[in-house]
Amino acid sequence: MTLSGGYYNAGGGTSLQRKQGIEDSKENWNNYLKAVGQGFEDDMMRNTIVEHGAEDYEWLANDVGVNFLEVQMIGNEMAMKDYATPAARSHLTVEKSGVGLSRPLFKKADELGTKFVFNITAQNLITDKSNRVVGVHTNKGNFRGKNVIVATAGYSRNKDLLKRFAPDFAVGESYGSIRQNGDGIIMGAEVGAKLTDMWMPIASSMGAQSGDNVCIGPICAAWKYPYIWVGEDGKRHFREDMYFESGSKHIASLPGGYVWLVFDQRMAEEDPGAFSAPAVSPGLKREVEDGYFKKADTIVDLANQINLDPDVLTATIDKWNSDSENGKDTEYGRTNVLGALKAPFYAAKMAPSTPDTAGGLTINSQTQVLDNRNEVIPGLYAAGSTTGGWRGMTYPGCGMGITNAIVFGRLAGAEAAKSTSDVSTGASQHVNA
């Protein structure tokens, strides 16, 4: 959550929406989510998010103490205006960062007496003879409980799972947390959980590895200085100034599944921040020294460093430069940030990347994990990006990953606690879905 942009996404009439004069309703929000989901989202999860999203915003703002600054429209709302009246729903924290959410949430949980155990790795779920989950086996011993909630985010840092289920993202690196290894998904599958939407990224963007564990997700369409993308063949293949979800898919369609992002000194010196979080070094010096980025005084030298045909790359850049000087991309009709590339040149390998995956365990409306017969696995609950079904074909907009975690996380806590007390009084609440 600390790597997030600090947004919580909610519609249907939050107090902040009303304060800013934004008209919205649960039905309108639901229609928007249906439009971007295109039937690839789970109906129950979409309806649950709509039912609880605004209420949970008030809980965050009033009970938890999250400070919200304003609500912005930064999703696909305008593109979907035929399906739902556009409404701003991305609620930005004052901190403009995930810590604006994680700090008050931690503080609140701490005040309520939650016991935290840090620097510990869960390894397996413990089941009894009837396959009921009764605890977790960790590298620091076993923890037993009436119920277990898994909420370990997704698996964007697990290359094996990416190769098996989301190959586009196995080429490069995720720019999300290095802890997103899919532990909860694997542990759930081991006790028979049904996996769903395993192909799905939280948001399909692109990243260029800039350090051992650090990646950047440059949103090229918003750049100030010229750049191009070339494939393994040294050629451009499409206009680069497209929406990042589309750009990511286009890159995946090329042989090798990546491009070389070629730019020049101006981006490196005057706007390295455009490479997005985490921060890169001034002038990109460290990235070049470490070998992640390449720098060269001539196109031929650059081509040799990145194993492209020097003649082809020279022709590609010459064509781009002359087109730019004439004000028209005659090859692919790109309209944004035309301009000739000048020495010294830079190149960075760029591949599809996502802050995290968005598929995983299948849950019911009480957040109980289901097996491949769609029956409840007793004692096991899940929430957040460890589950699948909350997102559809297209990412709804900034903050929706957080909303999914908050809405189903709250439900999981309440349901697991309820089930515990029921069990202790002898009345089981486990119902087959």
Add this chain to the structure above:
Amino acid sequence: MTLSGGYYNAGGGTSLQRKQGIEDSKENWNNYLKAVGQGFEDDMMRNTIVEHGAEDYEWLANDVGVNFLEVQMIGNEMAMKDYATPAARSHLTVEKSGVGLSRPLFKKADELGTKFVFNITAQNLITDKSNRVVGVHTNKGNFRGKNVIVATAGYSRNKDLLKRFAPDFAVGESYGSIRQNGDGIIMGAEVGAKLTDMWMPIASSMGAQSGDNVCIGPICAAWKYPYIWVGEDGKRHFREDMYFESGSKHIASLPGGYVWLVFDQRMAEEDPGAFSAPAVSPGLKREVEDGYFKKADTIVDLANQINLDPDVLTATIDKWNSDSENGKDTEYGRTNVLGALKAPFYAAKMAPSTPDTAGGLTINSQTQVLDNRNEVIPGLYAAGSTTGGWRGMTYPGCGMGITNAIVFGRLAGAEAAKSTSDVSTGASQHVNA
């Protein structure tokens, strides 16, 4: 298998390769498979295919009685020449169709006394208390056995599974058998099987639905008469004459995940066979009458029929036509089959399509199905497209799906029979992987 092209893919020196003077070795074939697999294939499965592929060719030719005509090079061999010496490996049957394989295989099995039960649907695997598979529950009662082999192909006709694991192919229809519903994969998952490579198509092509259950997979790059692909926005987006695996991915990258294939009377009347198997009607009359294909005397009428902006589609076709007359695609640099489109116009919705999926259950070298802890599920074996891991990033070439089915199908039969006799003598051969 009856919908296949009638190829069996094998290298390493089959008798037919030698007869045609083709030099190849197991090592060379393995290097080729590694090059196209790009690490997305399972090492054990690749090695097993290389170890048994040529031997199983001789078994097909000599013991089963399959008649092979010739061996052809119709994969990525030339493109991978830096990694492996190109060698023809697609062994074509005399029948040039899957019946060239399925008929003699059925005949041989029949002669050996195999009991076939047709028109029956397997519904669940039956397990005993220790989770050992001991039979199959069907719509015609239970069938019990010491071991069960699942070989129900993939799931290219199961929209729910496609949405969960291979969304590009959920937009249109598969041109494979309508029986490819993933039954074996679902039944395996229900007893805890580990799923792998669920995103993977046998071959990523494209199809245009032309009847209730019939699809066509046109290989446009080989067409004789002009055509273009336009997106939901009525515009072209890339050169259409690319290799079908790449074309399929490009189409998936567009909003909606499909294109309109626009062509004219010449394709309809003079070359409808180019729409590929199964056969379409003369002049595409039935496809138009049934509403799957659209036909119009004007571009505006065509645009209205397929809900595109008539002005945009008119501009797109005008530009294509003038470019074609000048002999140069100034938008995307396409070089094949340039030519002006003339009234009457046709349009067919075209989306990524595959003969079948290529992911599923995880097996060990004895074809035993593994669970999510990588332990053997006793009594359960699998082979063919019901399993994952046999194909890597790129389809190796015509016939490889059949080879996978033959190699692991033979192994599964032998292993399951061996295990049965061992069990009957009291010595279990089940070993954890």
